[in-house]
Amino acid sequence: MTKVLRTCGAILLLAMASQAAADLYGYVDEKGVAHLSRVPLHEGYYLFKKEPPEPLPEEPRAVIPVFPVPAAARDTRINPAHRKHYGPLVTAVAREHKLDVALLHAVITVESGYNPKAQSSKGAMGLMQLMPETARRYAVKNIWDPRDNLNGGAQYLRDLLVMFNNNLSLALAAYNAGEAAVVQAGNEIPPFAETRSYVPRVLAHYDSYRVLGTWPKAISKF
Known part of the structure; x- marks a missing residue:
């Protein structure tokens, strides 16, 4: 049960960062790393989130980080x-x-x-x-x-x-x-x-x- 909760939690974290996407499939590998995909890549993936796609802007907006270029x-x-x-x-x-x-x-x-x-x-x-x-x-x-x-x-x-x-x-x-x-x-x-x-x-x-x-x-x- 604990493993299942950890798996769901990992997928949820990734899904929260993907609010603009359409269908999302989730999978956690044997190392506990969560993966997302727009299509199920193998039987381990399952549909986690389904949303209508939103229009994308024509160009990405640059957000400059605080780290200087050495x-x-x-x-x-x-x-x-x-x-x-x-x-x-x-x-x-x-x-x-x-x-x-x-x-x-x-x-x-x-x-x-x-x-x-x-x-x-x-x-x-x-x-x-x-x-x-x-x-x-x-x-x-x-x-x-x-x-x-x-x-x-x-x-x-x-x-x-x-x-x-x-x-x-x-x-x-x-x-x-x-x-x-x-x-x-x-x-x-x-x-x-x-x-x-x-x-x-x-x-x-x-x-x-x-x-x-x-x-x-x-x-x-x-």
Whole structure:
């Protein structure tokens, strides 16, 4: 009974952060981590919340956190050739998923530096550094395929913006640390050094791209 209560409580916390979403399915894994999905990914998921979808704003609102960007955290690994080649595809995917183009470019700048073969020590892969579980959640067929990777990451980012009521800082924190970590931190940026460095770095690039519009704009075939 205690386990059931803990499970329901974990799902409830995530659902409270998802007031703008439509149908929500909940699942708590063997480690006690709560997960939400718009569709049941396996028989362990169950319908937890059903609401009519609400209209989304055209662009997310940036909420600037109080954490400064340390000099050591500035991005120096961007490959100009990769950026030029994949930039148009990033722009196209952002528009397909109704994301701010500058925002998606900013996330990729920090996540992978436009390197489609980037892989982290934790197992995140590709342009948007998808974890295998996230790739499965969004039906990514080939995590190393740039378009598949971008589509999965863009959908995830869009869902996080919905989940956290368009609070950009929290959505970015969740992209880095996971949505459960943000909820468990009381809908605040979790106290992880990596996440508290990540969020202002992405926002700094986002502001730069919005002002300068320096991403590649021409759409090419891939």
